[in-house]
Amino acid sequence: MFDVSTGAPLVRATDIWMNRGSNTVLKGVSIEARKGEVIALLGPSGAGKSTLLRCLNAIEMADRGLVEVDGEIIGCEKVGDDYVRLPEKQVARQRAEIGMVFQNFNLFPHMSVLQNIIDAPMRVRGMKKADAVKLAHDLLARVRLSDKADAYPRHLSGGQQQRIAIARALAMNPKVMLFDEPTSALDPHLTDEVLDVIRELAKTGMTMIIVTHEVAFARDVAHTVAVMGEGTIMEIGPPDEVLRAPKDPRVQTFLARALKEMAR
Amino acid sequence: MSDSVPAGRGESARDSAPAMRERRSPWRWLGIAAVVIGLAWIAFQILTNPGFEWDVVGRYMLHPQVLRGVGMTLWLTLLVMVMGTVIGIIVAVMRLSNDRILNGTAVAFVWFFRGTPVLVQLVFWYNLAAIFPDVSLGIPFGGPKLFEISATVAISSFTAALLGLGFNEGAYMAEIIRAGLTSVDHGQTEASRALGHRPAQTFRVIVLPQAMKAIIPPTGNQVIGMLKYTSLASVVALGELMHSVETIYSRTFQTVPMLIVAALWYLILVSILSVVQYYIERHYSRGWKTQANAAL
Numbered sequence: 001m002f003d004v005s006t007g008a009p010l011v012r013a014t015d016i017w018m019n020r021g022s023n024t025v026l027k028g029v030s031i032e033a034r035k036g037e038v039i040a041l042l043g044p045s046g047a048g049k050s051t052l053l054r055c056l057n058a059i060e061m062a063d064r065g066l067v068e069v070d071g072e073i074i075g076c077e078k079v080g081d082d083y084v085r086l087p088e089k090q091v092a093r094q095r096a097e098i099g100m101v102f103q104n105f106n107l108f109p110h111m112s113v114l115q116n117i118i119d120a121p122m123r124v125r126g127m128k129k130a131d132a133v134k135l136a137h138d139l140l141a142r143v144r145l146s147d148k149a150d151a152y153p154r155h156l157s158g159g160q161q162q163r164i165a166i167a168r169a170l171a172m173n174p175k176v177m178l179f180d181e182p183t184s185a186l187d188p189h190l191t192d193e194v195l196d197v198i199r200e201l202a203k204t205g206m207t208m209i210i211v212t213h214e215v216a217f218a219r220d221v222a223h224t225v226a227v228m229g230e231g232t233i234m235e236i237g238p239p240d241e242v243l244r245a246p247k248d249p250r251v252q253t254f255l256a257r258a259l260k261e262m263a264r
Numbered sequence: 265m266s267d268s269v270p271a272g273r274g275e276s277a278r279d280s281a282p283a284m285r286e287r288r289s290p291w292r293w294l295g296i297a298a299v300v301i302g303l304a305w306i307a308f309q310i311l312t313n314p315g316f317e318w319d320v321v322g323r324y325m326l327h328p329q330v331l332r333g334v335g336m337t338l339w340l341t342l343l344v345m346v347m348g349t350v351i352g353i354i355v356a357v358m359r360l361s362n363d364r365i366l367n368g369t370a371v372a373f374v375w376f377f378r379g380t381p382v383l384v385q386l387v388f389w390y391n392l393a394a395i396f397p398d399v400s401l402g403i404p405f406g407g408p409k410l411f412e413i414s415a416t417v418a419i420s421s422f423t424a425a426l427l428g429l430g431f432n433e434g435a436y437m438a439e440i441i442r443a444g445l446t447s448v449d450h451g452q453t454e455a456s457r458a459l460g461h462r463p464a465q466t467f468r469v470i471v472l473p474q475a476m477k478a479i480i481p482p483t484g485n486q487v488i489g490m491l492k493y494t495s496l497a498s499v500v501a502l503g504e505l506m507h508s509v510e511t512i513y514s515r516t517f518q519t520v521p522m523l524i525v526a527a528l529w530y531l532i533l534v535s536i537l538s539v540v541q542y543y544i545e546r547h548y549s550r551g552w553k554t555q556a557n558a559a560l
Contacts, residue, residue, distance in 0.1 A: 123465060
């Protein structure tokens, strides 16, 4: 497994609170990821895993609490003693450093696979077309879809679409990758091809935060497993400790149920 | 192929399988007879009724005044649609904004311009001088004016037609564009933002092109409708197609053949637009049509 550096955390979320209507989805969650660390976020649906992930790149704005990536506060700036939201243009520049992969892939259906990958590097980073195309072909080879450059997303299987989505996010050369249930929309026989790509990515030392229901995958790939419930992190630690001998009874119940479902 | 295929699975077995045909209703023949008789009567009238005055139709089809009218109709349709689309995009984006004031303004715009007859709006703009004798640009409520012009000069037949039809079209286009924009999955916006696109880039590169698939067909409908709605501008004495033929038949009293001239021209123009619409729709359904060889 990749050796996780012991320096300052690359991603740091501190005391994140988030309301949705009258519902408090996140209740003061804090989490840190060091460079090269892979964190798996587990937990029952409605626990706030996806919401936490979406706060990390300010796709949704937390009501309270700070997110920092590589020392830079995401989504707001400090003015005197207050934190003030940044204009969307500047948040966009910050998001370019944070890759995100969605449950429903969200490839752009009106663009070919190649256009999907090269658009943001060219438009956001100002990369030259020839360089972007070369980069795209390298990434397509990495996700083993070299022959699909000219295909349109609609003609690809779910597993292929998700691998393209990963390649698209990697094309921005992000500092950290966020995965929001990357295999939940896939047929069981297609999940492995996506998980394999994520596994290989972990070996290259990419910092990743992965919301998933795949407990076995979390155990294999993650340095740290966090189990969330009711808007808090109930238990966090190395997979051996959290998954084998959880202390919190709610985590025990959740894992027992998740393992039973895996066996089915 | 037949030799290697086992009996019962190859071509030889096909002929012996019972063939199916559609059930034919006796009413079908009655329906066909009614249609044939109806068409025959129409054709007979068209060819033999002297009231149609086909020679007059032929003489005036390419009359310079009629052709000028056709040109004006096309020009006005084009400008109204451009104005309507620009207003429509602005109003639709305002309507989808979270800002209450922008949203409310957009709702009020659509409510007013869709809620009053376009003919009333046209005549209103034409008579604008009655309530605002001068049109000026400057600080409102009595402040200094940068630019001033008499309304009777500023509002010609053409500007009245353009403003009347354009604002009305803007209201309808706003609703079409809004429906198109909301038809795009929200995940597309999120993926675009996550890649670092600025809001304007997300709109222009990701959302709008996908919305076009839902916007183009009803917009084609609007263009075709507008081509004919421009005939309303004849009431403010704008020299478009309808006004041209009116001017001619008020002089010659050949009303029916001149109306046929106008109808034929509208039919020709609409037919051309329908073909254009087909190709535009095909362009914007990229990625949705089966491009099997490119993909598989």
